[in-house]
Amino acid sequence: MPLPTLDARTARFLPWIVAIAFFMQTLDGTILNTALPAMAADLAENPLRMQGVVIAYMLTVALLIPASGWIADRFGTRRIFFAAILLFSVGSLLCALSHNFSQLVCARVLQAIGGALMMPVGRLVVLRAYPRSDLVRIMSFITLPGLVGPLIGPTLGGWLVEYASWHWIFLINLPVGALGCWAALRYMPDLRGAERTRFDGVGFALFGAAMVLITIALEGLGELKLPHVRVMLLLVGGLACLAAYWLRAGKVDKPLFSPSLFANRSFAVGILGNLFARLGSGALPFLTPLLLQVAMGYSPAQAGMSMIPLAAAAMAMKPLAKPLIDRLGYRNILTGNTLLLGALIASLALAGEGLPYPVLLVQLAFIGAINSLQFTAMNTITLIGLRDEEASSGNSLLSVVVQLAMSLGVASAAALLGGFTLDDGGSVLHAFQMTFLCIGGLSMLAAFIFLQLDDRQGRNGTDIDSKIEVEG
Structure with missing residues (x-):
C-alpha cells in the first residue's frame, strides 16, 4: 500500500494529536484509582467493592480492540478517530454527572468505547502515513506521554479529590477532548484499507x-x-x-485471531506469560491506593504522592531494558524477573502501621522498576518472531490479552479481598496483607511458562531491535 502524501502542517501535527489521545487514556487509567475511596463514600458504596468501575472500562476496551482496525478501514480513520475522542469525552462528562454506582459503570463503558478506538486507530494512521525510517522516532514521541500519565495521575487524582471533588478527575478530560476533536477534523488524514475485508x-x-x-x-x-x-x-x-x-x-x-499464530513458540509463551504474569501487576494499581487509604489511613493526596516512586522508577528502567536483555537473554530475564516481581508484590503484606514510610516508598520503587522491565521483555518476546503478515493480528491479540489480564487481576484481587475480609471478621488490613501474598504467589507461577523459551534468544541484541516494543 503506497504511503499517502501529507502536507507539511499535517505531518507535523499528526503525532501531537495521537500523543494527546494516548496521554488522555493513560492519565484516566491512573488518576481514577486514587479517587476510588472518595467516590465510594459519595456514592454510598463499600470502597472494597469499587472494582466494577475499573473492570467495566478494561473489559470493554479488550472487547473492542479486535474490531478497531476493521472499523477504521471501513469508515475511515478521520471519522473514527474523531468519534473515539468524542465518545471518550462524553463518557467522561457522564461519569462526572453520575449519582450512583450503576450510572458510573455505564458511563465508564461509553468512555471505554472511545478509549478502545483512540490508540489502535492512532497507531494505524502513523503506520500508514509515515515511512518506516521515521517510525521509531514518531512512535517514541507518541508513547512518551503514556509514561508521563502514570507519573502524575495518582498524585493529581489525590489532590483533586482532597481539595476539590472526585468529579474533576473526569471533567479535566473535557477541554483536552474538545481540542482533540477539533484537531482530528482539521489534521487527521482520512485513510482506509486497500481492500474491503469481511469481519469475523x-x-x-x-x-x-x-x-x-x-x-x-x-x-x-x-x-x-x-x-x-x-x-x-x-x-x-x-x-x-x-x-x-x-x-x-x-x-x-x-x-479474528488465527490459531496458526501459536505455532510460533515465542509468541505462544509470550501470550500465556502475559496473561498470568499480569494478574499481579494488573491488580497493583487497584489494590495499593485502597491499602494506603482504607487500611492505613492515608489522605488521598498522600496516597497519590506515594505512587510517584513506582512510576518514576518504571520510566528510569526503560533505557536499561535492552542492555539487560542483550546480556542475559529473554529466558533468564523473564524467569528471574517474574519471581522477583511476585516476591515484591507479596512483600506488600508487610505494610501496616509499623512499616516506616521510606521503606514503603523503596518497596514501590523496586516494584515499578521490575514491573517496567517485565513489560518490555514480555511484549517484545511476544511479537519478535512474527512474520510481517502476522504482525497486525498478533499485536491485536497481545493488546486484548493485556487488557483482559489486567481486568482479571482486578477481579481476582477483589474476590480475594472480599473473601479474606469475611473470614477475618472485618480485619481490613489483614485482608489486604493476605491478598497481596496470594496475588504475588500467583504471579510467580508464570515463571514456569517463561522457562519454555530458548535460552539463547535475545542475547547479543539480535532480536530486540527487530520489532517495535508495544508499551503497557
Missing part, C-alpha cells in the same frame, strides 16, 4: 462472550456475591465459548 462477526461474538463470562464469574466471587453454582456455570460457559472460537478459527479463511 461470529468469531468476535464467541471470543467476546468468553471474556465477559469468565470476568463476570470472577466478579461473582467478589462484588456480585453470586452463588457458587452460578459462578461455575458462568466459568464453564466462558471456557466453552473460548473452545468453540478456537475450533472454528482453525477452519475459516480469515478468523
Whole structure:
C-alpha cells in the first residue's frame, strides 16, 4: 500500500494529536484509582467493592480492540478517530454527572468505547502515513506521554479529590477532548484499507462472550456475591465459548485471531506469560491506593504522592531494558524477573502501621522498576518472531490479552479481598496483607511458562531491535 502524501502542517501535527489521545487514556487509567475511596463514600458504596468501575472500562476496551482496525478501514480513520475522542469525552462528562454506582459503570463503558478506538486507530494512521525510517522516532514521541500519565495521575487524582471533588478527575478530560476533536477534523488524514475485508462477526461474538463470562464469574466471587453454582456455570460457559472460537478459527479463511499464530513458540509463551504474569501487576494499581487509604489511613493526596516512586522508577528502567536483555537473554530475564516481581508484590503484606514510610516508598520503587522491565521483555518476546503478515493480528491479540489480564487481576484481587475480609471478621488490613501474598504467589507461577523459551534468544541484541516494543 503506497504511503499517502501529507502536507507539511499535517505531518507535523499528526503525532501531537495521537500523543494527546494516548496521554488522555493513560492519565484516566491512573488518576481514577486514587479517587476510588472518595467516590465510594459519595456514592454510598463499600470502597472494597469499587472494582466494577475499573473492570467495566478494561473489559470493554479488550472487547473492542479486535474490531478497531476493521472499523477504521471501513469508515475511515478521520471519522473514527474523531468519534473515539468524542465518545471518550462524553463518557467522561457522564461519569462526572453520575449519582450512583450503576450510572458510573455505564458511563465508564461509553468512555471505554472511545478509549478502545483512540490508540489502535492512532497507531494505524502513523503506520500508514509515515515511512518506516521515521517510525521509531514518531512512535517514541507518541508513547512518551503514556509514561508521563502514570507519573502524575495518582498524585493529581489525590489532590483533586482532597481539595476539590472526585468529579474533576473526569471533567479535566473535557477541554483536552474538545481540542482533540477539533484537531482530528482539521489534521487527521482520512485513510482506509486497500481492500474491503469481511469481519469475523461470529468469531468476535464467541471470543467476546468468553471474556465477559469468565470476568463476570470472577466478579461473582467478589462484588456480585453470586452463588457458587452460578459462578461455575458462568466459568464453564466462558471456557466453552473460548473452545468453540478456537475450533472454528482453525477452519475459516480469515478468523479474528488465527490459531496458526501459536505455532510460533515465542509468541505462544509470550501470550500465556502475559496473561498470568499480569494478574499481579494488573491488580497493583487497584489494590495499593485502597491499602494506603482504607487500611492505613492515608489522605488521598498522600496516597497519590506515594505512587510517584513506582512510576518514576518504571520510566528510569526503560533505557536499561535492552542492555539487560542483550546480556542475559529473554529466558533468564523473564524467569528471574517474574519471581522477583511476585516476591515484591507479596512483600506488600508487610505494610501496616509499623512499616516506616521510606521503606514503603523503596518497596514501590523496586516494584515499578521490575514491573517496567517485565513489560518490555514480555511484549517484545511476544511479537519478535512474527512474520510481517502476522504482525497486525498478533499485536491485536497481545493488546486484548493485556487488557483482559489486567481486568482479571482486578477481579481476582477483589474476590480475594472480599473473601479474606469475611473470614477475618472485618480485619481490613489483614485482608489486604493476605491478598497481596496470594496475588504475588500467583504471579510467580508464570515463571514456569517463561522457562519454555530458548535460552539463547535475545542475547547479543539480535532480536530486540527487530520489532517495535508495544508499551503497557
